[in-house]
Amino acid sequence: MFVETVKTEGLAHLSYMVGDGQCAAVIDPRRDVRVYERIAQRRGVTITHIFETHRNEDLLTGSQNLANRTGAEVLRGTTDEYDVPYAQMVREGKRVELGQASLTVVETPGHTLDSISLVLRHHETGESALGVFTGDALFVNDVGRTDFYPDRAEEVANLLYDSLHEKLLPLGDQTVVYPAHGAGSVCGQGMATRDFSTLGYEKAHNPRLQLSREAFVKAKTGEHHDYPPYFRKMEELNASEGPGLRVCPVLPGPIPVDAFARKQEEGMLVVDLRMAESFAGGHVPGSICLPADMIASFAGWVLPYDTPLGLVAASAEQAERAALDLARIGYDRIEGYLNGAVIGWAKTGRRVETFGAIDGPDFKAALDGQTDFTVLDVRSKPEVEEARVEGSTHIFIGELTGRLDELDKTRRVVTFCGSGQRAAIAASLLQRAGFEDVSVNWGSMAACQALGCRLER
Known part of the structure; x- marks a missing residue:
C-alpha cells in the first residue's frame, strides 16, 4: 500500500494518490492531472476512483479531466445545493476497495455541507484506521472555515464541531491526518507549516480542538475570512459539466513588441510578473503589478475572467509557470508574454512608466x-x-x-x-x-x- 502527496505551491493545495495491488484512487485532484498519471505509471497501478472531499472554492478540480482520461469513477459527497453531472453522490459508509486497502466515506459537514472525509484501512489492521483524508474539515493546527453560509453561521459551526469530535477524533490517536490544504491556504488561518499530523497530536495541540462547543461556535462565527470574487467562479465551473476541459493550458509564447502593443490597444490587460521593485523602476503603461509568487493570493481579486491577458516576465520559464498557476484558477485567456520584457518595449521608443x-x-x-x-x-x-x-x-x-x-x-x-x-x-x-x-x-x-x-x- 502507498500514499503519495501532490503539493501545489501557491494555492497550498494537497491532493493524494492512495493504492494497493493494481488499483489506486486520487483524492481532490488539481486541474493539470498528468502528474497523477505519471505516478500511476511509476507505481504500476490503474486509477479506478476519484474522490472530491468537498466543493472546491479556491481552485479548479481536475476530476472530470482525470475521469475522461482514465475511465475512473468520480465520487463526492451528497448535496442538493447544485448538480455535478460527472460525479456519483455517496453517503456515509460507502466503501471502496483498493487491493487490500480500502477507503470509507464519513460525512463531515461544516466547511461545506457536502464535505466528506475518507478513512484509510488495510486488511492487516482490520477496522483500525491507518489514516484519514480530511479535506477542509481538519487541517494541521487548524480547522476549516465555516463562513460560506452566513445565514446559517451557528448551525454550520456546530456541524463542524460534531464532525470533528463525533466522526474524526473517535478514529483513534494513531490515525494519520491528510488534509486538503497546508499553510498559506485561504481556507484556514492558523495552519502549521507541516503537511501531515495524527489525530492524537491534533487532539493534544490543535487550538480549535481544545475548545468547548460553545467556545468553538463563538470562535468560528467571529472569524474574519476574505472572500475573493473568483471563489464564485470556481464554484460555478466545478459544478458544471466540464471544468477545465484542457488538461494543461497552452503555454504562452513570446509576442513581438509591436504586436503586444497592438493587442493592448485592442483590450488585452497587461500583467507584470516581475518583482515589485522591478515594476516600480519601469513598466508598460497601464499594466498591473502581480509578482509571480503572489498570483495564487491576488489574481482572483484583481484580474477579470473575460479579458485576454498579456504577461511581462523576467523569463520564459516565469511566464510559463504563471500561466499554469493562472489556469489552476480558471484563467485561460493568456495571449503570450512580451518579447524582450520592458527593455525590449523601451528600445522601440515607447513610453515606460514608473511610480x-x-x-x-x-x-x-x-x-x-x-x-x-x-x-x-x-x-x-x-x-x-x-x-x-x-x-x-x-x-x-x-x-x-x-x-x-x-x-x-x-x-x-x-x-x-x-x-x-x-x-x-x-x-x-x-x-x-x-x-x-x-x-x-x-x-x-x-x-x-x-x-x-x-x-x-
Whole structure:
C-alpha cells in the first residue's frame, strides 16, 4: 500500500494518490492531472476512483479531466445545493476497495455541507484506521472555515464541531491526518507549516480542538475570512459539466513588441510578473503589478475572467509557470508574454512608466512633519486591527478597484502594507485608474515598527 502527496505551491493545495495491488484512487485532484498519471505509471497501478472531499472554492478540480482520461469513477459527497453531472453522490459508509486497502466515506459537514472525509484501512489492521483524508474539515493546527453560509453561521459551526469530535477524533490517536490544504491556504488561518499530523497530536495541540462547543461556535462565527470574487467562479465551473476541459493550458509564447502593443490597444490587460521593485523602476503603461509568487493570493481579486491577458516576465520559464498557476484558477485567456520584457518595449521608443517610492525613514519623517498625503493601507482587516498608522485610510487590496471613488485623486497617495509588496500591486491599480501622484512605501509596517512610527491599536 502507498500514499503519495501532490503539493501545489501557491494555492497550498494537497491532493493524494492512495493504492494497493493494481488499483489506486486520487483524492481532490488539481486541474493539470498528468502528474497523477505519471505516478500511476511509476507505481504500476490503474486509477479506478476519484474522490472530491468537498466543493472546491479556491481552485479548479481536475476530476472530470482525470475521469475522461482514465475511465475512473468520480465520487463526492451528497448535496442538493447544485448538480455535478460527472460525479456519483455517496453517503456515509460507502466503501471502496483498493487491493487490500480500502477507503470509507464519513460525512463531515461544516466547511461545506457536502464535505466528506475518507478513512484509510488495510486488511492487516482490520477496522483500525491507518489514516484519514480530511479535506477542509481538519487541517494541521487548524480547522476549516465555516463562513460560506452566513445565514446559517451557528448551525454550520456546530456541524463542524460534531464532525470533528463525533466522526474524526473517535478514529483513534494513531490515525494519520491528510488534509486538503497546508499553510498559506485561504481556507484556514492558523495552519502549521507541516503537511501531515495524527489525530492524537491534533487532539493534544490543535487550538480549535481544545475548545468547548460553545467556545468553538463563538470562535468560528467571529472569524474574519476574505472572500475573493473568483471563489464564485470556481464554484460555478466545478459544478458544471466540464471544468477545465484542457488538461494543461497552452503555454504562452513570446509576442513581438509591436504586436503586444497592438493587442493592448485592442483590450488585452497587461500583467507584470516581475518583482515589485522591478515594476516600480519601469513598466508598460497601464499594466498591473502581480509578482509571480503572489498570483495564487491576488489574481482572483484583481484580474477579470473575460479579458485576454498579456504577461511581462523576467523569463520564459516565469511566464510559463504563471500561466499554469493562472489556469489552476480558471484563467485561460493568456495571449503570450512580451518579447524582450520592458527593455525590449523601451528600445522601440515607447513610453515606460514608473511610480514614486518612499522608504521607512522618509515616511516616518513625513508623518512626523504632518505632510499632506493619504496613507492607503491595503492590508487585511485582522492585520489592521492589530496596528495601523495614525490617520491612515484602510481599503483591503482585494476591494480597491471597487472603492476607488473613496480616494481623492488630487492628493498624493502613499500605498502601505506589511512590507511593500502588496503596496506595489495597489500602486499599480491606482496608477492604471488615473491617479497621478502615487508612491509605494517600501518596508511599510515592518519599517514603521522598527522606526517607532505613531501607531493606532
